[in-house]
Structure formats: structure tokens, C-alpha cells
Amino acid sequence: MDSTLLKFALPAVIALAISAAPAAAVEQNCRFIQAKPEREACYKRQEDELAAKRRPVAPANDGQTLETLRQMRQDDDAVYRSINNICRGC
Numbered sequence: 001m002d003s004t005l006l007k008f009a010l011p012a013v014i015a016l017a018i019s020a021a022p023a024a025a026v027e028q029n030c031r032f033i034q035a036k037p038e039r040e041a042c043y044k045r046q047e048d049e050l051a052a053k054r055r056p057v058a059p060a061n062d063g064q065t066l067e068t069l070r071q072m073r074q075d076d077d078a079v080y081r082s083i084n085n086i087c088r089g090c
Helices: 002-032 036-054 062-084
Strands: none
Touching (some): 002 036
């Protein structure tokens, strides 16, 4: 039983370690730069890249989104009208 677990767990751990290594290497490479201006420029680039990744993506078509919201509102109103006629506690 333990050998079966080892057969599946070991490759999973290795794959996780390999996939996490490049991300850690990118973040840590700046601290090994000796020249202060170059090191600070490296940190600034990393900060800009991280901010770009965290920035939300703007919707492609606002007109379509507005129309979708209007349609949802109409559907909600229709549902509310239909439930309004239901007797509660008859």
C-alpha cells in the first residue's frame, strides 16, 4: 500500500517543485545584483509586471453588457410580478 502511494505522490511532488521554481527565480534574481541602481530598476520592473497582472481586464463591449443588464432586470421584474400573486399563508 505504501509503495502505491509513493508511486503517485513522488511524481506529483516533483512536478510541483519544478513548476514553482521559475516563479521563485524571477522574484529573487534582483537581490543578487550588486549595483544599487540596476537592482532598484530590476525591482521596479518586477513591481510593474506584478501590477499589470493584478489589473482587472476591461470588458470588451460595454454596450452589450448594458443590454444584458437591462434584460436581466426585465426578467427579474417578470419573476417578481409572478410571485406577487402567490398567496402566502392561505
